[in-house]
Amino acid sequence: MPTMPLLAELDALPARWEVQATVAAPVAAVAGLLFAVTEGRVGHDNLLVLARASAARQGAMTVVGAAGRYRAELAGPLEPVDIQVDGCKLAVQSWYAGVHTATACPEGTLVTHRVRRVLPDHPGFAAGIAELGLRARMARDLRRVLEVVADRLGC
Numbered sequence: 001m002p003t004m005p006l007l008a009e010l011d012a013l014p015a016r017w018e019v020q021a022t023v024a025a026p027v028a029a030v031a032g033l034l035f036a037v038t039e040g041r042v043g044h045d046n047l048l049v050l051a052r053a054s055a056a057r058q059g060a061m062t063v064v065g066a067a068g069r070y071r072a073e074l075a076g077p078l079e080p081v082d083i084q085v086d087g088c089k090l091a092v093q094s095w096y097a098g099v100h101t102a103t104a105c106p107e108g109t110l111v112t113h114r115v116r117r118v119l120p121d122h123p124g125f126a127a128g129i130a131e132l133g134l135r136a137r138m139a140r141d142l143r144r145v146l147e148v149v150a151d152r153l154g155c
Contacts, residue, residue: 025153047083
């Protein structure tokens with residue numbers, strides 16, 4: 001039986017929590033930077049939503065794939081990250097699964113990151129971090145990523 005595309009699978013799940021932020025720029029411009037994914041090293045010009053991840057900052061995360069379906073391969077014993085991009089949406093699945101969306105709003109573009117699933121036994125979701133700490137970290141990371149987008153768009 002064929003597997004369901006990642007975006008459809010995650011969109012069918014309820015959001016465990018979400019974070020949002022805005023950029024004073026058109027949706028197409030924001031999505032063009034935020035959801036740009038090609039084969040190669042993850043960074044500020046490729047898979048920007050994961051550019052702040054520890055492995056990406058160390059140059060140890062590389063994207064493979066094409067046509068909207070990708071995997072980010074990581075150096076070492078870490079599991080790869082599944083990625084799907086479709087227009088103004090990007091899904092990521094690793095120890096957590098989430099979807100970033102970009103939609104128009106009066107201020108320009110509203111970017112939302114909804115977490116749909118978390119593996120509770122994963123060290124990234126240890127009891128000390130729990131949902132509140134992870135949500136705060138996600139909000140901070142989203143703000144930082146959107147600062148890069150705003151700077152590159154001059155807004």
